[in-house]
Amino acid sequence: MRHWRVAGKSNKPISSPTTAPKANKTAAPARRIEPRKVVGLKALAAHLSLSQTTVSVVLNESPVADSIPQDTKDRIFEAARELGYRPNFLARSLRKQRTFTVGVLVNQIGDGYPSKILLGIEECLSAAGYFYFVVSHRHRPERLIRYPQLLMERSVEGLIFIDTTFNDVLPLPSVAVSGHQNVENVTNVVLDHRKAVELALGHLKSLGHRRIAFMRGQPFSSDSEERWETICRVGAEMNIEIHPELTLRLEDDVSTPAVSYPVMQRFLAARPCFTALFAYNDISAIGAIRALADQGIRVPHDISVVGFDDIDAAEFHTPSLTTVRQPLFKMGEIAAQTLLERLGSANRDYVRTIAIEPELVVRESTAIARRALEKL
Amino acid sequence: MRHWRVAGKSNKPISSPTTAPKANKTAAPARRIEPRKVVGLKALAAHLSLSQTTVSVVLNESPVADSIPQDTKDRIFEAARELGYRPNFLARSLRKQRTFTVGVLVNQIGDGYPSKILLGIEECLSAAGYFYFVVSHRHRPERLIRYPQLLMERSVEGLIFIDTTFNDVLPLPSVAVSGHQNVENVTNVVLDHRKAVELALGHLKSLGHRRIAFMRGQPFSSDSEERWETICRVGAEMNIEIHPELTLRLEDDVSTPAVSYPVMQRFLAARPCFTALFAYNDISAIGAIRALADQGIRVPHDISVVGFDDIDAAEFHTPSLTTVRQPLFKMGEIAAQTLLERLGSANRDYVRTIAIEPELVVRESTAIARRALEKL
DNA sequence: CCATACCGCTTAATCGATTTAGTAGAACCT
DNA sequence: AGGTTCTACTAAATCGATTAAGCGGTATGG
Numbered sequence: 054m055r056h057w058r059v060a061g062k063s064n065k066p067i068s069s070p071t072t073a074p075k076a077n078k079t080a081a082p083a084r085r086i087e088p089r090k091v092v093g094l095k096a097l098a099a100h101l102s103l104s105q106t107t108v109s110v111v112l113n114e115s116p117v118a119d120s121i122p123q124d125t126k127d128r129i130f131e132a133a134r135e136l137g138y139r140p141n142f143l144a145r146s147l148r149k150q151r152t153f154t155v156g157v158l159v160n161q162i163g164d165g166y167p168s169k170i171l172l173g174i175e176e177c178l179s180a181a182g183y184f185y186f187v188v189s190h191r192h193r194p195e196r197l198i199r200y201p202q203l204l205m206e207r208s209v210e211g212l213i214f215i216d217t218t219f220n221d222v223l224p225l226p227s228v229a230v231s232g233h234q235n236v237e238n239v240t241n242v243v244l245d246h247r248k249a250v251e252l253a254l255g256h257l258k259s260l261g262h263r264r265i266a267f268m269r270g271q272p273f274s275s276d277s278e279e280r281w282e283t284i285c286r287v288g289a290e291m292n293i294e295i296h297p298e299l300t301l302r303l304e305d306d307v308s309t310p311a312v313s314y315p316v317m318q319r320f321l322a323a324r325p326c327f328t329a330l331f332a333y334n335d336i337s338a339i340g341a342i343r344a345l346a347d348q349g350i351r352v353p354h355d356i357s358v359v360g361f362d363d364i365d366a367a368e369f370h371t372p373s374l375t376t377v378r379q380p381l382f383k384m385g386e387i388a389a390q391t392l393l394e395r396l397g398s399a400n401r402d403y404v405r406t407i408a409i410e411p412e413l414v415v416r417e418s419t420a421i422a423r424r425a426l427e428k429l
Numbered sequence: 430m431r432h433w434r435v436a437g438k439s440n441k442p443i444s445s446p447t448t449a450p451k452a453n454k455t456a457a458p459a460r461r462i463e464p465r466k467v468v469g470l471k472a473l474a475a476h477l478s479l480s481q482t483t484v485s486v487v488l489n490e491s492p493v494a495d496s497i498p499q500d501t502k503d504r505i506f507e508a509a510r511e512l513g514y515r516p517n518f519l520a521r522s523l524r525k526q527r528t529f530t531v532g533v534l535v536n537q538i539g540d541g542y543p544s545k546i547l548l549g550i551e552e553c554l555s556a557a558g559y560f561y562f563v564v565s566h567r568h569r570p571e572r573l574i575r576y577p578q579l580l581m582e583r584s585v586e587g588l589i590f591i592d593t594t595f596n597d598v599l600p601l602p603s604v605a606v607s608g609h610q611n612v613e614n615v616t617n618v619v620l621d622h623r624k625a626v627e628l629a630l631g632h633l634k635s636l637g638h639r640r641i642a643f644m645r646g647q648p649f650s651s652d653s654e655e656r657w658e659t660i661c662r663v664g665a666e667m668n669i670e671i672h673p674e675l676t677l678r679l680e681d682d683v684s685t686p687a688v689s690y691p692v693m694q695r696f697l698a699a700r701p702c703f704t705a706l707f708a709y710n711d712i713s714a715i716g717a718i719r720a721l722a723d724q725g726i727r728v729p730h731d732i733s734v735v736g737f738d739d740i741d742a743a744e745f746h747t748p749s750l751t752t753v754r755q756p757l758f759k760m761g762e763i764a765a766q767t768l769l770e771r772l773g774s775a776n777r778d779y780v781r782t783i784a785i786e787p788e789l790v791v792r793e794s795t796a797i798a799r800r801a802l803e804k805l
Numbered sequence: 806c807c808a809t810a811c812c813g814c815t816t817a818a819t820c821g822a823t824t825t826a827g828t829a830g831a832a833c834c835t
Numbered sequence: 836a837g838g839t840t841c842t843a844c845t846a847a848a849t850c851g852a853t854t855a856a857g858c859g860g861t862a863t864g865g
Contacts, residue, residue: 142582142583143519144523147517147520168539168540172539175563175565184564184579187563188555203560206515206518207519207560208517208518310741310742311745339746340745346747365686366715368685368687369686369687369715370715
């Protein structure tokens with residue numbers, strides 16, 4: 054399955070011609086690797102015949118350095134640049150008790166939803182000079198209690214939870230995206246579920262759909278319960294009946310469309326009578342559409358499907374997905390931004406909840422209701 | 430569902446009676462948040478009336494602790510557990526010059542390809558107790574030189590580059606996934622491009638396709654050039670002509686199907702004569718299929734499309750994608766594994782190249798060639 | 806009987822920075 | 836002249852761990 058093309062053992066350049074020089078000639082010439090010994094504050098100070106203190110305060114532009122004449126400062130900056138001085142972040146963090154690092158807990162990187170949020174987080178944090186650790190618990194309980202500990206051992210300054218329910222009180226400022234957790238010290242960035250459901254159901258209703266199938270999320274998915282409750286409530290208000298036999302339920306911890314495909318297959322096997330499906334998210338909508346297609350049922354001709362999230366793929370899927378958009382990127386940004394603000398201020402107050410407005414994006418996967426499928 | 434353990438709003442505790450004691454009685458007694466002061470080695474040692482050294486060596490099970498009697502050890506472990514001692518990772522790292530952290534450079538998290546690789550990396554690293562920083566340069570040159578520096582300042586022990594070309598020699602063990610870089614100190618995990626192209630072209634040829642359109646990757650994508658060269662070479666060998674007017678070229682730095690949609694639209698506007706398309710990757714295949722569909726051209730009925738990568742979405746797209754699979758997860762694992770091995774050994778040798786075997790996955794998007802489209 | 810080894814620890818140096826406190830000398834003020 | 840302030844720095848403590856070296860006392864070996 055794999056070959057080891059070259060045993061490029063560095064100490065014995067087997068064949069002379071294939072070695073570095075060629076690359077070197079084209080690129081910058083003097084980039085050596087071996088002798089690049091790291092110079093620390095001590096070495097720098099010694100080089101300048103100054104104390105570490107002086108060098109440190111000057112380089113940090115501390116107010117203490119006000120009394121130091123400009124030419125000394127210049128000398129210091131000059132020498133620092135010349136010797137390539139890079140302060141050791143560990144040492145600095147240890148002393149200052151600031152790491153400029155946050156921890157991000159996510160179920161799993163990779164399936165549109167979390168990665169889009171991560172993108173927003175990344176954008177915001179990196180602009181602020183923060184780095185972050187990502188860890189994927191996969192809803193394994195032992196990881197869920199272990200990872201926050203590990204992150205705290207690593208001295209992260211705060212935590213961001215993505216689609217992750219967590220019940221212990223943490224001594225660190227935290228922000229949770231999705232899945233409202235009513236826990237001390239955490240700010241929740243949550244979608245306005247009511248609005249979201251109203252948009253979806255309103256859309257379907259206006260197209261004449263009455264027999265609508267609903268897909269519930271996995272029990273561990275932090276939005277599942279609230280979404281479902283809201284569907285029941287709003288459904289009642291809008292006079293849309295929620296039939297138990299038209300309810301699907303995701304179970305597997307899978308982040309591809311395979312999550313819904315078998316569920317939909319089983320569902321269809323019972324020959325249900327419905328004209329539309331409100332999927333749990335876009336991924337599961339895609340899986341469901343695939344299952345429908347494999348039974349010869351066309352979307353939206355026979356069945357309309359509404360997704361949720363508006364991941365990148367939604368727009369380009371065939372049929373493109375009508376979906377309730379969550380501004381995922383922005384949610385990530387807001388989460389990170391909020392956390393940074395909390396970190397910045399000594400103040401222990403914090404906002405408990407930040408509500409995000411969803412938006413309906415109408416595309417191809419929904420159409421006017423025809424006759425409900427009864428017998429396939 | 431929730432208690433306000435402590436009126437965290439520090440300035441105005443609204444109601445006095447709802448404070449800690451109540452919660453304390455029900456739950457584990459010591460789960461307080463405010464006074465949970467971190468106990469360090471010093472405090473622990475003081476508590477035990479022992480020196481920090483003793484405590485440290487015992488807790489680390491250092492051989493030096495051999496001479497310490499078991500009951501002292503027990504006392505120490507017991508006290509450590511009881512006081513919730515957590516060693517400070519910064520201090521330890523500073524002293525031991527080991528951070529158990531690596532840096533991952535990626536163009537952008539989120540579009541199937543990198544996130545699948547990240548998944549493999551994550552799996553391997555977390556099993557080994559390593560954490561990682563992810564940074565997205567978006568092919569912005571200033572970030573490309575700045576981020577490795579920043580990561581090194583943060584004392585990462587090694588670097589992993591994903592789809593990122595980098596030409597400077599780094600003083601750190603590095604692994605590059607995709608995009609062979611002939612640079613000192615980096616191990617390259619690369620697909621066997623020749624095999625990949627043979628698979629794709631062989632498949633198309635066997636279906637009777639002769640006029641095949643090719644899509645080239647963006648100039649900054651590290652596989653672009655090698656893939657293209659290989660296509661030209663293998664095409665010649667297999668007697669498949671590569672027509673300049675049947676060549677598309679991605680340009681934008683976009684990680685959604687929007688990357689190829691407009692390109693395909695423009696391409697079609699010229700009414701080219703072809704029966705198949707070999708896309709640069711699955712994402713761009715999806716965008717292209719969408720563009721075709723919007724012109725009323727059906728895949729695979731009118732045109733066959735071969736993707737590349739086999740991202741999760743490929744299997745569930747309509748039509749599902751015939752594609753050249755890269756074992757992305759495994760590539761991530763291999764990259765991380767290789768890096769860890771290099772970190773573990775004092776040895777400065779390293780493998781220069783690890784080749785990965787692609788695989789052809791035949792699905793719905795390819796079919797026997799019909800007549801070439803000439804006029805739409 | 807002296808040398809060595811082990812036992813069960815402790816002292817102090819170290820990692821590489823930041824930061825508090827201080828100091829010698831010059832300048833300024835009254 | 837004496838006191839204060841300013842200038843241009845430095846010494847040493849500190850962050851929280853690891854680790855080399857050492858130490859008094861008993862046991863063992865030659």
